Amino acid sequence: MKERKDLTKRLQDGKLSRRDFIKLMLATGASATAIGGVLASCAPESAVTAVAPAPTAVPAATEAVAAATETVAKPLSVEGKLTMKLRAAFMPQGNEILKVIVEDWGAKNNIPVEVDIVSMNDLQTIAATAAETGAGPDIIEINQGSAHLFAEKLADMSAVCDDLAARYDGFYTAAEEACKVNGKWLSVPRFFAPHAISYRTDLFEQVGAKEPPKTWEELYEVGKALKEAGLAPIAFPLGHAVGDGNDFNYSVLWSHGASDVAADGKTVTIDSAETRAALEYMQRLFSVMPADTLSYDDASNNRAFLASAISATNNASTIWGAARNQGTKYKTKDADGKEVEKNLHEVTGHFVYPEGPAGRITYAEFMSSAVFSYSKNIDAAKALLTYLNEREQLTPWVNPNLGFVFPTLKGVENDLLMPWNTTAKLAPFKEYASTSHLPGYPSTNFRSGTDAYAKWVVVDMFASVCGGMASIEDAIKTAKALLEDSYKS
Amino acid sequence: MQSSLRIRKITKGIVVTIGLLFFIVILLFPFYWMFITSIKPDSELYDMAQPPMQLLKPTLEHYVYLIENTRFLLWLKNSALVATVSTAASIVIGTLAAYSLARLRFRGSRTLGLTIFITYLVPTTLIFLPLAYVIRSLGLFDKQVALMITYPTFLIPFCTWLLMGYFKGIPKELEESAMVDGATRLQALRMVILPIMMPGIISAALFAFTLSWNEFVYALTLAQTEAIKTLPVAIVSQLVLADVYFWGSLMAAALLGSVPIAILYSFFLEYYVKGMTAGAVKG
């Protein structure tokens, strides 16, 4: 037991090797499902709900055994190996655990599996090659609305998704938007990379914001106060940042009641009073932001925040996670005015995206697992994808990812062992999935929405206005021309 | 007169030293910075108060992480293998083609030479998808062989063209006299011409090796299994996790993936320079 404690501690600290993890699994009874319990019992933050690991782990384990026997009943076979390419999460341990869960399944079903975890940008090129040439891995994680791009070459996953949807409370809307094409599930929803605003609680308090801002206007006010006080400013990405840039700019656009397309999926509606309002707002917001936000990629805001150079930005939970893992410090003055170093993660909080005139509408950063129809192992892939998305396997994988991944099945997020339930600070991430949509919203033409997204039309519209490269009218005109091209097809 | 000559010599020495320092600084500073980054603990990396060149607690942890937690050495080996095989193949094929185009008279040789060169202009981003389709039809998808046969597509035009220059620089009489002694053309090529060509071949090989070492797009699409990936693709995939970059290990990988090659090259450089001379000038 002491060894187990020690191992889990190292797992949480990010110092656990793969070998250690397997040892840990054996120590806890050889089932990956039990790990979640162990992990949660050692959660570093005070748990919101007191969790007794044992009772939770036991039923989970039995269920898993039941599931395993079921699969054994109808043996699966594969040609060669079942190969899969998955998107790398920011926690190396999270990736390792996912590998172990998959390999565990392979061992139980006597199926050789090969898991490769790659960075997201490369995944998209691999998926495109697979779609065009009919060669590649059996399972590929694709992002956003890619299922609409690859539709004709994807295997029908309706059986898997309908089964999962029936066993839980269905999928989130955004998952359906991304994966359901003409009534068929062509990709199995995998996870959201949920966003919230990461912010410095201490600095916000210094300018009188005891409660985090609820509306975009309030956010601007805080930003202005921070700037006037000479404190670290707020900063949101306006560069070609695949995740963060799209997430922020689409969310601002939509929550102002604007959109790039009408519900019919054809009429471009960017030329509207709402868009102008959104652009004017962003211009004001930019005036209290550092100008280098125009160059932000997905990693820049993380670095700036970790260096105490900015006080708020939109991101997944990776800033807080990295600050905690690396023991990042920030400098402050104690009661005697002496400079001291304190742990940054303690003053890093999160709040949900503010509301605009149209309420809170957010952009979904989303991944799904696609199986191309060239695959010779479609049945095995289906079985694995079902297995991976069952609560028993989701929890031990989601937990150590510290909020970076969020389930696509409704209700699963309420599991006691989910990070936002064990760690109060991560609670805002729980809100994200229910307000999220894919580019192409509010229509269902996600094929064209993805086209516009790939061309950065929305991000560039905001960036060109903020950077003084175009007037509001010119930016709208440029965006309109590009969008009309996108929504023509 | 004597002293003015000396002054000129000294001035020249100073100018050359300044020039050398200039190039060392601008070309190698990024490496110095990569090195500093690779031995800095993460806590110092993000500390803006600390002067960036200062190093409080140097660490090898990024190197250890690279070796222990990734398959760095395997990828290094893959890269070396792919680059060596495709370089060797391209040199052999390129030498034969270059000899033929530079030396033998047959109809259409000029056009053929030009056409081979034009293929060098076809951009990778244009053809990588159709090429992937061909590779799949050949049953080579996701195998290292796929890289070994696609890299020559940009190496052969390059080598052929470079080596043609060298052949033109070697007097015809040499092989003709060998042929008078009863050797066939190919024998003459092997026994007489190739030894003289060695420097040129080495120089073409170094260029070709470097081009292969660097290649990214084909490597990403055609060799996907983790165990067969080449270094540039695998490193980026493994050390850029979502929006967190493992700067220390990334920079360590950049250094370990280039410094040994540079040392290796310096041994060949004597030939390299001579080789370039014969080919390029007469080309």
Add this chain to the structure above:
Amino acid sequence: MTQTAEISGKRQSRFEQFSQWFNQEKILGPALVAPAVLILLLLIAYPFCVAIWLSMTDKMIARSDTGNFIWFANFTKLFKDSIFQRTTINTFNYALVSVFFKLVLGLLMALVLDEVKIFKNFFRGILLLPWIVPTSLSALGFLWMFDSQFSILNRFLLDWGLIQEKIIWLGTPATAMFSVQLVNIWRGIPFFGISLLAGLQSIPQELYEAADIDGASSWSKFWNVTFPLLMPVTAVVTLFSIVQTFADFQIVYVLTRGGPVNSTHLFATLTHQTAILAGRLGEGAAVSLFMFPILVIAVVLQLRYLQKQD
């Protein structure tokens, strides 16, 4: 016994016949080029033709149908496309400025290295490093050096008082283009430097001695001897560099992804965005094909120049 000898004699002569036949220039010539031609036909010419055909269709990625043949509609559409117009200007700017500085600095490097007498191979070896390190990794190194918060370049410039406030390297159109060019130049200098050094060393020493006797100044020696004799190799190296730079992908892809607001998009990165990310294969191929005639013209001009030199 005699029979066997006869047969082997016949075989011998048949082999000799073959070898004589094979030794003819009109046979041997094509035979030796054949392997190169076969590989290039299969792996370049065929995919290239597919790409040309693609560029004249409205083929989308992953569609089973082959797309409609639309002649040059993709090209005419691109002419009117604001992103493409911007990209064309960017690519020319990127390639011409980069190649120019690579050439000038590379020549300078060659002249300096030519005079370095001690540890010369050591210096030559280490100065090749920027060219050897895989671009995907060195570009990341520069991403770190251009980071708006941590930029070491900014730290130096600020410390030396050359700038008053941080330069946002990758955040404004002008500085972002400058930054990607800087990386390209940095990477290309050694290639020019070492190649031109080779050219320099091939110039016969006697020419300089003769010039010395005529009492020529250093400048006039450079202008009248070095420069003209260096031209052929310079043309060749420049040619290779133009081809590489026009088709460059990695640096922009890693540093800016074409941002801010498409101000650094190049043909290759726009192709990737259009064909792979947006799935418009036909249009993507058309973007990439724009590069081809430009390169062909550059090549033809330079080959003509080289032939004149012959």
